[in-house]
Amino acid sequence: MNKSILMVGVGGQGTILTSKIMSEGLLRQGYDVKMCEIHGMAQRGGSVTTQIKFGDKVNSTVIGTGEADVLVAFEKVEAARYLHCLKQGGALIVNDLEIYSLPVLSGAAKYPANLEEKLAEKFPQAKIMNANETAKELGNEKVQNIVMLGLLVKTLELEEIDWESIIKEYVPQKFHDMNIQAFQAGIKYIKEENHANL
């Protein structure tokens, strides 16, 4: 059975890089992989989505209503915007972060209050973590995307893949350590959470 991952975020957050690393890892594990990164005006602060599908043989990269096994949202409003794509019983991973779009900044639209609580209420199993805070503690907010990668890898139980070597191929050498720490922080977050549940 093929699995589908939908990643959503805001231009500049590194969703595409995360998807590339994820796809490369799945490829090395021997899966047929397809990844789609439609990125029209994304760099100018718009919504960005990437789709990854993997399994024995993948056809379409489109993920429609109720089709994603995992929804990885790098921002809360984007999580809510694409919730309808999540499969019944699918996994939800959310970065507890608010990025205000211009309509919100100018007062033409409102950023919903307490979105993380609403998401947690609808999805008690959701993994909601402030990856930006963790990344900041590690020294650079930008590695929040690799924290998210760690959450995703742990959720899909794909830790046996050599992620660290792939991460090293995709990021500049001087940031290797920070990115690997970020990845481990994502993995560890879920481990600790599971422990607490026991």
Add this chain to the structure above:
Amino acid sequence: MKQLLTGNEAIARGAYESGCHFATGYPGTPSTEILENLAKYKEVHSQWATNEKVAAEIAAGSSAVGARTIITMKVVGLNVAMDPLMTASYLGVRGGLVFIVADDPGCSSSQTEQDNRMIAKFAKIPLLEPSDSQECKDFMAFAFEISEKFDVPVMIRMTTRVCHSKSLVEVGERKEVVISPYEKTQKYCSSPGLARKNHARLEKMLVELEEYSNHTPINHIEWNKKDIGIITSGVSYQTSKEAFGDNASYLKLGLSHCVPKKMIKDFAAEVGQVYVIEENEPLIENEVRLMGIDCTGKDKLPNLYELTPEILRKSLLGIETEATNTIDEEMPPRPAVLCAGCPHRSMFYAVSKKKNAVAANDIGCYTLGMVPPLSVTDTIFCMGAGISAGLGMDRALRISGQKKKVYGFIGDSTFFHSGITALIDAVWNNHNIAICIMDNRSTAMTGHQGNPGTGYNLSDSDGPMINIENIVKAVGVPEEKIRVVDSYDLKAAIQAVNDAEAYEGVFVIINKGPCALLKDVQKERADMKCRIDQDKCTMCKSCMRIGCPAVVIKDGKVSIDESSCNGCTLCMQVCPFNAIEEVKR
């Protein structure tokens, strides 16, 4: 060895492997990365052209001398290249000539959703539709072969999802193709007499192409259950497989013009019901229906937007997948905006204060000048129309006695693409227009390609930099009616707009400042920030009216997001209370 490549990377790889000598085109999403990737192979000379028409003519000339040549463009680029395409079809090729056209079903970044497969039919040229990256690579080699075999340019029609999806590709080695010495010929001199002969040649070629289409392995049948037989092409093949799996048989067309009529007839005779599944227009379906074969297609499927497995399941199988839990609340939209530190902002801000302004705008980042709160823009048609549509607006406003000032916005690359002819028209016809050339030293929206003003191109980094101001002067705009403005100097922008408003005639403002996303600029300005002194801030929100995404309101206070601010100081320049200061991070 298998690699994970996008369709665009695979086209580049295919061109490289199949001995392509020369590649040109004009940047445009979703096609841009084809040439950018091809430039990595030094065996192929790759260069951006000023526009798609020029690119197609360069490519046609290169083919006439015998080089295997490709030309790339986005969906609407083909509209610009139509003239050379039509004639190149009549005249034929010497070296294989391939038009790679990236359509955009769903309009993720284009102003029309036109299905350019119809143009292949109209131009009477072979049409190839790859459905994944492996096919992009394989079809590229095949395109050169049939171009040379049938003496005609070939179109490879890509779509956004094929261009931007990565899938596995078996890569190989380059096969060199030698260009034989040029011998004088008049084969490529179009004239009415030759056109009549060539039209007849094309019609004969199409008969041969159709016969060929019945036997080429890139048109093939996959037999599964025979209750439903699906005829499909391009990405719709993947969409169909996702929705129907092994519950249908497939006639998959790689070469969809000309369609293989015999193959279609035989396939239709074997299956219970024929479905034709294709995105946008019913190109294949019309052919099937003309053959008298009963089929299901656009009677049940939309010709709008991308076709998805979800749509196929719902429309053809009556299956609806239920959404999981959703949050019953409207989410705020997240439109693209001018970036923090964008050099275009000051000019739009200056014009936004003019209540009698009417503005024509163009295709590029400055399109975003239309977004509130700046909201400067009345028309956006196509490349170049930022000037020319403004001329028409000026004429009609004056004919009807309406006192308005027309502004025309155009980028640097766009100016070179098709703005210069419009500027000449403005001068020639005594128009009254203020033309703002937004020179950010880059073709920014598509990812910072070079243009004639930057001096660099794909294979060369030291070309001459063509000076926009000199062009403006050369076509007859007097020097005193030209302003070159530093884009971070709001006072100069306002002064220039005031001067333009006071003048009746062609006035040109060159708004100069490099794109804030250029690597060098980001490096240079990495430590430059603005900060609001909360003791002085009166919450008048003047700084919020420049529409900068770095100026945010949080917990009842206006502040500046220092991670995105690049210290352009525009907010500081509009603050009436001197509450904003420049800081070094």
